[in-house]
Amino acid sequence: MDTWALSNLDHVKASSTYHEWLTDSLAAAGANLIREGDDASFVTAAPANRLGNFMQISNKTFVVSDTLEIVDKAGRKTETGRLGTKLMKELKRDMEFALVRNQASSLGADATARSSAGMESWIAGPTASTANTAANVVASTTTAATATTPGFSGGTVAAPTDGTTTAALTVGVLNLALQGAWEDGGNPTVILASAQNKLVIDGFTGQVTRNIDVSKGKQATIVGAANLYVSSFGVHQVILSRYVRNNALLCLDTDYWAVAFLRKPRVVDLAKTGDATKKLLVTEFGLVCRNPSANAKVVGLAA
Numbered sequence: 001m002d003t004w005a006l007s008n009l010d011h012v013k014a015s016s017t018y019h020e021w022l023t024d025s026l027a028a029a030g031a032n033l034i035r036e037g038d039d040a041s042f043v044t045a046a047p048a049n050r051l052g053n054f055m056q057i058s059n060k061t062f063v064v065s066d067t068l069e070i071v072d073k074a075g076r077k078t079e080t081g082r083l084g085t086k087l088m089k090e091l092k093r094d095m096e097f098a099l100v101r102n103q104a105s106s107l108g109a110d111a112t113a114r115s116s117a118g119m120e121s122w123i124a125g126p127t128a129s130t131a132n133t134a135a136n137v138v139a140s141t142t143t144a145a146t147a148t149t150p151g152f153s154g155g156t157v158a159a160p161t162d163g164t165t166t167a168a169l170t171v172g173v174l175n176l177a178l179q180g181a182w183e184d185g186g187n188p189t190v191i192l193a194s195a196q197n198k199l200v201i202d203g204f205t206g207q208v209t210r211n212i213d214v215s216k217g218k219q220a221t222i223v224g225a226a227n228l229y230v231s232s233f234g235v236h237q238v239i240l241s242r243y244v245r246n247n248a249l250l251c252l253d254t255d256y257w258a259v260a261f262l263r264k265p266r267v268v269d270l271a272k273t274g275d276a277t278k279k280l281l282v283t284e285f286g287l288v289c290r291n292p293s294a295n296a297k298v299v300g301l302a303a
Contacts, residue, residue: 002089002092002093002096002242003092003093003095003096004096004192004239004241005096005099005100005119005192005257005259006092006095006096006099006259008254009099009254009257009258009259010257010258010259010288011258011259011260011261012258012259012260012261012288013260013261014055014260014261014262014284014285014286015262016055016262017054017055017114017262017284018052018053018054018055018107018155019052019053019054019055019260019262019286019288020050020051020052021050021051021052021288021290022048022049022050022051023048023049023051023290023291024048024049025185025291025293026185051152051289051290052155053105053116053117053157053260053286053287053288053289054105054106054107054108054114054115054116054117054156054286055114055116055260055262055284055285055286056098056113056114056115056116056284056285056286057113057114057282057283057284058091058094058095058098058282058283058284058285059091059280059281059282059283060087060088060090060091060280060281061278061279061280061281062080062083062084062087062278062279063276063277063278063279064079064080064083064276064277064279065275065276066275066276066277067275069277080277080279083279084267084279084281087281088265088267088281091265091281091283092265093242093243095265095283095285096242096243097243098115098116098118098287099116099118099119099259099287100118100119100120100192100241100243100244100250101118101119101120101243101244101245102118102120102121102159102160102245102248103115103116103117103118103121103159104117104121104156104157104158104159105117105121105156105157106156107156116285116286116287117152117156117157117159117287117289118287119192119250119252119257119287119289119295120149120160120244120245120248120250120297121149121151121157121158121159121160122151122152122157122287122289122292122295123136123137123149123151123250123289123292123295123296123297124136124137124149124150124151124152124160124292125137125149125151125180125292125293127139127146127147127148127149127163127299128176128180133176134176134177134178134179134180134183135176135177135180135296136177136180136181136184136292136293136295136296136297137149137177137180137296137297137299138173138176138177138180138296138297138298138299139163139173139298139299139300140166140167140168140169140170140173140298140299140300140301140302141165141166141167141300146163146164147160147161147162147163147299147300148160148161149161149297149299151292152289152292160299162247162299162300163299163300165300166247166300166301166302166303167300167301167302168200168301168302169197169200169201169249169298169301171204173298174191174201174229174231174249174251174298175231175232175233177249177251177296177297177298178231178233178234178236178251178296179232179233180296181233181251181253181293181294181295181296182233182234184293184294185291185293185294186253186256186291186293186294186295186296187233187234187253187255187294188233188234188236188251188252188253188294188295188296189234189235189236189237189252189253189254190236190237190239190251190252190253190254191229191236191237191238191239191249191250191251191252192239192241192244192249192250192251192252193238193239193240193241193244193249193250194240194241194242194244194245194246194249195240195242196246196301196303197246197249197301198238198240201229201238204229236251245303246301246302246303247299247300247301247303248297248298248299248301249297249298249301250295250297251295251296251297251298252295253291253294253295255290255294256289256290256291256292256294256295257287257288257289257290257295258287258288258290259285259286259287259288260285260286260287260288261283261284261285262284262285262286263282263283263284263285264283264285265281265282265283266281266282266283267279267280267281268280268281268282
């Protein structure tokens with residue numbers, strides 16, 4: 001699927017160009033014993049944390065001459081219909097690119113556009129090397145731990161920086177990332193991978209025998225892919241993404257992500273200034289990360 005995140009995450013309504021929400025955390029579980037007849041005691045409740053992301057405007061435009069629209073055409077009834085359908089697909093692919101990549105958030109300025117931070121930028125924390133314990137950000141190799149992901153701070157999300165060295169994805173670092181998200185209260189049910197890293201997962205030696213039922217009279221199917229990965233921390237669906245970088249692998253709890261819309265994708269008729277029809281396809285959207293700690297990623301993967 002070209003637009004997995006856009007098609008599968010919750011859609012919520014934004015009411016300003018900077019969309020905000022609250023995130024909170026539970027206290028660690030512990031012994032809780034009260035004597036019979038004890039009076040109640042109180043502690044000051046910690047306030048919820050306020051997070052936010054900017055709404056990004058993306059568009060596509062086209063113009064069709066009135067002559068082209070009226071003459072007979074091969075394979076289509078209208079040129080405006082063909083271009084409208086094609087460019088809407090392109091616009092949604094651009095949105096998916098922004099949602100899953102390492103883009104930072106920005107207010108923009110007179111000469112620059114607002115930008116919405118992507119998934120790779122939201123999943124933040126100290127980078128743990130393979131020699132360390134589980135974490136939300138796990139490096140593929142010890143020397144790749146120079147990679148940094150500042151995450152959300154002061155109202156914006158900074159873009160991550162890549163480490164100086166890379167290594168191939170392994171079962172060990174993937175499990176450390178899944179463990180890191182799980183220990184922070186997440187249930188990462190989706191692993192979002194580039195084609196390169198999906199092939200690495202397909203080749204993990206710990207996979208069970210893969211079988212598929214074949215109806216009578218049908219040819220047998222050779223299965224050489226892993227669409228589910230089972231770890232100690234759950235069953236994870238492995239999703240192939242055209243837009244996730246080869247450098248990173250994302251482990252996602254989809255309950256903690258959404259796409260906010262100030263303006264959903266739509267087609268706008270522009271003023272007619274000549275012998276042609278002009279159209280604008282436009283949307284204004286941003287990524288919502290309800291709790292960054294419920295997710296994890298592996299960084300420093302060989303491109």
